[in-house]
Amino acid sequence: MLDSFEILSTSGVVLWSKTYVPIGPSVVNSLIKDVFIEGRNAAAPDESRGPKPTYKKDKYTLKWTTAKDLGLIFVAVYQSLLHLSWVDELLDNIRALFTGLYGEQLKKSKSSAISVKFDSYFDRQVQELEKTGETTSARHEDSASDVQFTPPSTSSDADPSADELPPPIPGLRKADLARPISRDDNSTDVTPIPTPETSRPTTPAVNNHLLTAKGGPGGRGSRRSRKAASSSSAQASSGDESPARRGKGTAGKAAAKKMRKWDAEGMADEDDGTTLDYSGAASGGEMPAANVEEIRQDTWGRKTKKGEFVLKDLDEEMDSIIAASKEKQAAASEEGSSGLMGQGIGAISGLFRNVVGGKKLTKDDLVKPLKAMEDHLLNKNVAREAAVQLCQSVETELIGSKTATFTSMDTTIRAAMNTALIKILTPTTSLDLLRVVEATRKSRPFVISIVGVNGVGKSTNLSKLAFFFLQNQYRVLIAAGDTFRSGAVEQLRVHVRNLKELTKREGGEVDIFERGYGKDAANIAKDAVQFAAEQHYDVVLIDTAGRRHNDTRLMSSLEKFAKLAQPDKIFMVGEALVGTDSVAQARNFNDSFGPGRGLDGFVVSKCDTVGDMVGTLVSMVFATGIPIVFLGVGQHYSDLRGFSVAWAVQLLMS
Amino acid sequence: MAWYDEDSFLTRGLGPYLSTILITALIAFTLPVFLHFFIFRAKTPTSLPTFLVIGPSGSGKTSLVTLFEKGAPSPTHLSQSPLSVRVSLPSTTKAASSKYRSENDPTLKLEKPLLLVDTPGHGKLRHFGLEHLNATPNLKGIIYVVDAASIPSSSTGSSSESGLADAAEYLHDILLVLQKRYTTAKSSKGPKDVPVLIAANKLDLFTALPAPLLKTSLEKEISRVRETRAKGLLTAGSGDADADDRGWLGEGGESKFEFRQMEEVNVPVQVVGGNVLGSEGPDVDKWWDWIGSKL
Ligand SMILES: Nc1nc2c(ncn2[C@@H]2O[C@H](COP(=O)(O)OP(=O)(O)OP(=O)(O)O)[C@@H](O)[C@H]2O)c(=O)[nH]1
Ligand SMILES: [Mg+2]
DSSP states (O other): OEEEEEEEETTSBEEEEEESSOOOTHHHHHHIIIIIISOOSOOOSOTTSSOOOEEEETTEEEEEEEEGGGTEEEEEEEETTOOOTTHHHHHHHHHHHHHHHHHHHHHHOOSSOOOOOOHHHHHHHHHHHHHHHHOSGGGGGSHHHHHTTSOTTTOTTTHHHHHHSSSOOHHHHHHHHHTHHHHHHHHHHHSOOSOHHHHHHHHHHHHHHHHHHOOSOOSOSOHHHHHHHHHHHHHHHHTOSSHHHHHHHHHHHHHHHHHHOOOSTHHHHHHHHHHHHTTTSGGGGGOHHHHHHHHHHHHHTOOSSHHHHHHHHHHHHHHHHHHHHHHHHHHHHHGGGSOHHHHHHHHHHHHHHHHHSOOBOOHHHHHHHHHHHHHHHHHTTOOHHHHHHHHHHHHHHHTTOBOOTTOOHHHHHHHHHHHHHHHHHSOSSOOOHHHHHHHHTTTSOEEEEEEOSTTSOHHHHHHHHHHHHHHTTOEEEEEOOOOSSTTHHHHHHHHHHHHHHHHTTTTOEEEEEOOOSSSOHHHHHHHHHHHHHHHTOSEEEEEOOOOOTTOHHHHHHHHHHHHHHOOSEEEEEEESSOOTHHHHHHHHHHHTTOTTOOOOEEEEEOGGGSTTOOHHHHHHHHHHOOOEEEEEOSSSTTOEEEOOHHHHHHHHHO | OOTTSTTSHHHHHHSOOHHHHHHHHHHHHHHHHHHIIIIITTSOOOOOOEEEEEOSTTSSHHHHHHHHHHSSOOOBOOOOSOEEEEEEOOTTSOOGGGTTSOTTOGGGGSOOEEEEEEOOOSGGGHHHHHHHHHHOTTEEEEEEEEEGGGSOOTTSSOTTTSHHHHHHHHHHHHHHHHHHHHHTOSSTTOSOOOOEEEEEEOTTSTTOOOHHHHHHHHHHHHHHHHHHHHHSOOBTTOOGGGGTTSOOOSSOSSSOOOGGGGGGGTOOEEEEEOBSSOTTOOBOHHHHHHHHHHO
16 A cells, blocks of 8 residues: 655655655655656666566655656655555646646746645545456456546547547647537436536636647537546636636536536446447437436536545546646657658758747757757766766756747757766765865864775875965875885885975974874774874875775775774765776765775875866766866865866866 | 928928928838837846745755645656746735835735756755756745754754755755855945845754754854865866865854854844644745745
């Protein structure tokens, strides 16, 4: 059983939700944070087909789908222990229903408030799907609603309109169905209706604007679906902002409800409905008498067996909306092969739209420019994996959306890529190193260790960091943890001597902690921290031996190192020059400190040598989600810079 | 044909002919209409007065906006995109522009529409908010929402653990942008006022810090932020020339940062408490009053 189902907008407002078991907002919040904002376990490329992506949090499993153009997210939450195979279908159906019912309203209103009366639709969907999930044979017991659940190819009243109308949008379709109202007037003449004044002015009043808006072929659709449509339009307009309208809407709805109340001959009527569906078919002539009878009862508005009929009405409406949306999808996928003529016109108008804007983007439109964008990123030295993923996320972002007026597609894609890059490069929490160091200054030394592959400039950047702290009057201890490469300790000694010279006047103090070669680095680090605590140093910087990230033996010693030294921050130094390898480097180092510990940031060295090819920055952050903290930009101690997202994005997009 | 001839156009144009009169009348009557359509209409429609709702994640921005719009807050989750909604001032709140209107003035009854722009507060998405600061036409003010319950009173707890550091940093960045706007302005008078309301939210919770205390906490923390910012490394891409105007918020010198100093740059700051949710219903009247006073 589901625990909860929520429909929310990207701006964070829950439009509708149904909670069976209270779960609190944190579960969905962490879904949004991890998946949508921080982009971990990226969503499936095509969400409209195939299995829905899942996300597990605590004991819950979350499945979701999105409606990009409306900025909606549909989330189903259930216990991980359960295997609910029908959730995918539920998500699809609910999305189709909800966008069909409220899409127009969401598009035009500049508000968070649409009044949503969705409960009964949802309940029916869940009931049905649960049933189909349990036993497929049970399907046919559910007499009326079942018929409607046929796929669009066999759905009788949907198909013909699909042939004539280009992709029928639900609103249009409803209007089309609502049309027989005008014919209804004839039947009122034939059969005297006791209370025509009460029923007619209200319902058509609600429908009027729909009627004027449409231009489809008339004379199709059942009386029943007409009613369904009228009830739905009443609901749609009941969400209107102006209170006057709302009042009218609810009045209309009440009337529509009243009309829907049928008495005991419900089944017979159901037959009517279906017969009328095949209005062109031979069997149509059989039932008119019964039909007339039913109408009369309808307008009398008897209130018997209320619940069941309301539900049946909903079913039909729901199914027609779902069917319509499926058709739309099918139509969209067939669009390409609609003949030479259509293609030519389509191409021309596409070109035009490309200039003027307002073009609805499809996958085909995006393939070429995105390929160009991918090449551009590759040229900037972004690792292929990252470039492909970025382009894919831009693609999912853009498919189904429209270009703004007077913006070409390229501009749109560039803008989307720009935002994607900003999003990926901006850290979740900004790291102000001085401030965190300051916070612990009184109580204990702040421990920073530096890791990385051989020759990337660990020691150099470590001394740059030391210089930075010294300038701010901290007492710094540098621990020589590279007990492996010959000359490493001497190199640090030289650095320390230089730093002492440089900062003598400014009042910083720096010393080296060394134990020669061959010892276990983890123990040395631990001793250094202890020593620093005794001697009241403010900052301890621990150098480590360079190691290949695919050398498992050396990498495994890092875990012990992290445990013994307990560094506050672990930074990895990476070269800006390195290409595709950066992804693997970042990943392996991030995973090497054991569970619960990872890198805290990257220092990217040699940025001055690559010009605008700063793709490595993106690759590293992409691989791990860990922010870049510092950039090394030269040979001097002062050549260390903070990272600026705007700067990097500008270089990448230039 | 000389000008004084019977049918030279000048003579005709000045003579008492029916056609002349008709043409003159036509021009005289249609010209104003044309002028109206071409000049009056072509002017961009003035945008509604806009207030930007900004602040750290989870502080209650979206709840606040939905409350202002509908009278009741919606349930919310993390925001990923900005949301602008049209709201109108409640009849109990008077806009400053109608200060001198009499009680019975029928124009008082008209609704005063305004636009509230909610921005996401997640660390990765703050660029939306910061961009809006400079790009919003007719920006009347900024509502900076803080979760007062996430901020411990100054005696307990270290700042880096709590929401205070985050809230102060974001506020610092916003104020810095507003200050830059003033210092880089071309005209001698400086740009328009952008008042800032710091809305101390969630005062229904007993752990929440009351507004005056919140004010001092924030001021203290912002002092700290601007200090470490000044000492911190230069960021990449900024040349040595930028080193000086890295942005020091408020007055220079040793003194502590106070919100009062922002008035120098046309940014009056006010801290007002309230709550969006709570067992005794929302308490947002004072925020409405503030909005009204800026209209
Ligand atoms: N107790 C209490 N809770 C509140 C109050 N205002 C908001 N909340 C809760 O705070 C949580 C976060 O509110 P949101 O409005 O989503 O926060 P936000 O500022 O929009 O956050 P982002 O969209 O992430 O930037 C919600 O669960 C609200 O119910 C309040 O006045 N009192
Ligand atoms: Mg929000």
